[in-house]
Structures are given as structure tokens and as C-alpha cells.
Amino acid sequence: MPVRPVSQAFDAHRTGSTRPARPAQLDDVQLNQMGSGLSPEQVSEMSHQSALALLHRVHESKDPALVTRVLTVVENEGLDIIAELWEKSEPETLPGMMWRLYTLRLWMRQNPESLSRFWRLGEPVVGAASAITGIDxxxxxxxxxxxxxxxxxxxxxxxxxxxxQRASAFVMIEAAGMDLLAAREAHELPELEERRLADSDTRRRMAHISALRATASRLAQTGKDFRSGAALWKQGKLE
Known part of the structure; x- marks a missing residue:
């Protein structure tokens, strides 16, 4: 199964209904106002408030049923409801981190076979960071x-x-695996002077290598965003 390309963080394609939903019972008024002509400042404030409210409510409750409901909101309601809340948030913000965590989960669940292969390639390169993720x-x-x-x-x-930190370690290992695979596939291509531009198989392979490298680059940046977010949270500055 090919890995879906990543965009801002991961290419977690929007699915399901676009109707307002209530992950962990966020305020209906807040959700109904999203995208309804509010100023960018108002949308930003609402994004921050909703991320903080959701995180604190679940953390204080620790109700297993509520945790499951929050985890599966994308499957049950579609990614649109999360995107409306947090997609445009900057990475150094709490809603920006929440958006990336949700899209990371969806991306991982959509591509488990490919990601397990990239992991096996990248883990020896990154090394000790793999212990942070808790993956074999x-x-x-x-x-x-x-x-x-x-x-x-x-x-x-x-x-x-x-x-x-776990999210950061995971995507950095995946990025390393993609880079290594791209290098191996590039090495296996015929020498430049032997390539025929009309060779559709060669063009396909070259496009695949280019996509792998681009995806790895964006993943590496997302890994840095996660690491920066972790540091800001410890300092009480992730809002």
C-alpha cells in the first residue's frame, strides 16, 4: 500500500460529514460559528479555546469511554470537524499540535504496512530515538x-x-526510512546517459523517488514541530 503524500503535516484526507459535531462535547455555539464570517483573530481565539477545553476535559475525566470517543471522532464524524477547528493553526500553538496529532493518527492507520517497512529501514539510522516511541x-x-x-x-x-516527543521520534524515523529507500531506488536506476525519456517505467520510478524525498523532508519538519511543541509545553508556553 503506497504512503499517501503529506501536505502541511500529513495528507489525512477529509472524510465523512461536514456537519457540526461535538468531540468531547465542545460548545455547539463555538462549532456553529466556525467558518461563518468570523475574523481571523476570532477564529484563532476559538481554535485555542477549543483545544484547551478538549484537552483539559478529557485529562480531568480520564473516562475510558470519553477517551475512545475523542480518539475516534475522525472515523465517526470525518476529519472536517477537526480541520474547521485547528487546521490553520500555527505549529507552535496548542491547536496546531492537536491538528498534527490527529492527522498523524489517521495517516498511520491508513498506511500501516508501508510505515512498518519504512520503520525497519529508518530505525537503525536514527537509533536510540526509537525507544521513545515504544515500537518494536x-x-x-x-x-x-x-x-x-x-x-x-x-x-x-x-x-x-x-x-x-513520541510523535516526533516516530515521524523522524519514518523520514529516515523514506530517505534511505529513495537513495536505494535511485542507485538502482540506469545511469543517466542510458535512460530513455520515453521509458515510462523509468519516469514512474523517478517520480516515486522524488515523492519519497519530498515526503521525507516534510515529515522531518513535522518532527521538529512536535519536538518544539514538547519543549514549549514543558515551559508552559504552548497555548
Whole structure:
């Protein structure tokens, strides 16, 4: 299964209904106002308030049913409701981190086979960082899916900075694996002077290599965003 390309953080395609929904019972008035002609400043303030309210409510409750409901809001309601709240938030903000955590989970669950392969390539390169994620050296697709849930769940019921550190380590290892695979595939291509531009297979392979490298670059940046977010949270500056 090919990995979906990433955009701002991950290419977690929007699915499901666009109707207002209530992840962890966010205020209906807030959700109904999203995208209804509010100024950018008002939308930004609402994004920050909703992220903080959701995080604190679940953390204080620790109700397993509520945690499950929050984790599966994308499956049940579609990514649009999360996007309306947080997609445009800057990475050094709480809603920006929440958006990236949700899209990371969806991306991991959509591509478990491919990501397990990239992990096995990248883990020896990155090394000790793999211990942070809690993933085995040779993860299965089921391991990847379970880790996707545990990272997001940890953001709500554990130490938020630890969840961000786990997310950072995971995407950095995946990026390393993609870079290594791209290098191997590039090495296997015929020498430049032997390539025929009319060769559709060569063009396809070159496009695949280019996509891998671009995805790895964006993942590496997202990993840095997660790491920066973890540091800001520890300092009490992630808002």
C-alpha cells in the first residue's frame, strides 16, 4: 500500500460529514460559528479555546469511554470537524499540535504496512530515538495502528509533552526510512546517459523517488514541530 503524500503535516484526507459535531462535547455555539464570517483573530481565539477545553476535559475525566470517543471522532464524524477547528493553526500553538496529532493518527492507520517497512529501514539510522516511541524493532501493521492510538491517547490522559516527543521520534524515523529507500531506488536506476525519456517505467520510478524525498523532508519538519511543541509545553508556553 503506497504512503499517501503529506501536505502541511500529513495528507489525512477529509472524510465523512461536514456537519457540526461535538468531540468531547465542545460548545455547539463555538462549532456553529466556525467558518461563518468570523475574523481571523476570532477564529484563532476559538481554535485555542477549543483545544484547551478538549484537552483539559478529557485529562480531568480520564473516562475510558470519553477517551475512545475523542480518539475516534475522525472515523465517526470525518476529519472536517477537526480541520474547521485547528487546521490553520500555527505549529507552535496548542491547536496546531492537536491538528498534527490527529492527522498523524489517521495517516498511520491508513498506511500501516508501508510505515512498518519504512520503520525497519529508518530505525537503525536514527537509533536510540526509537525507544521513545515504544515500537518494536520490526513492527507489524497492527503495531503501527496500535501506536497511532496510544500516541493520541497519551496526549489526553498522560503527559502531553511525552506524546509530542513520541510523535516526533516516530515521524523522524519514518523520514529516515523514506530517505534511505529513495537513495536505494535511485542507485538502482540506469545511469543517466542510458535512460530513455520515453521509458515510462523509468519516469514512474523517478517520480516515486522524488515523492519519497519530498515526503521525507516534510515529515522531518513535522518532527521538529512536535519536538518544539514538547519543549514549549514543558515551559508552559504552548497555548
Amino acid at each position: 524493532e520490526a513492527p507489524t501493521a497492527e503495531n503501527i495502528a496500535a501506536t497511532a492510538d496510544s500516541i493520541l491517547a497519551g496526549a489526553f490522559v498522560g503527559d502531553f509533552s511525552v506524546a509530542l
